[in-house]
Amino acid sequence: MLVLLYDMNEILMIYHIPKGNDSTRISFNRKLFCYRVQSNSGKFDKITDGLLKKFKKPVRSTVIFNKSKLKKVKKICTKFSIQTEFYKIIKIKD
Numbered sequence: 001m002l003v004l005l006y007d008m009n010e011i012l013m014i015y016h017i018p019k020g021n022d023s024t025r026i027s028f029n030r031k032l033f034c035y036r037v038q039s040n041s042g043k044f045d046k047i048t049d050g051l052l053k054k055f056k057k058p059v060r061s062t063v064i065f066n067k068s069k070l071k072k073v074k075k076i077c078t079k080f081s082i083q084t085e086f087y088k089i090i091k092i093k094d
Helices: 022-032 067-079
Strands: 010-016 035-039 044-048 062-066 083-088
Touching: 010 067, 022 067, 062 067, 067 083
Parallel strands: none
Antiparallel strands: 010 062, 010 083, 035 044
16 A cells, blocks of 8 residues: 655645657656756756756655646646546545
């Protein structure tokens, strides 16, 4: 049994990007996460700002982020037609 112990102000998002759509995946990741862009044999190196600066990614296609970003994350997911499920995380007390 997997038990997650995080603050109550966090949201767990499980998402699915349609198969075979690399451009959607790349665009979605660049909007949601900070992304490193390199070109010209490494002479140009820039980190783009994504919506989520602080997040946890425990497994593939799963992100844990602060509840205050929920509306903006939903908006980005809708824009890119990403299938999502959102869950509130509650801390289990011993």
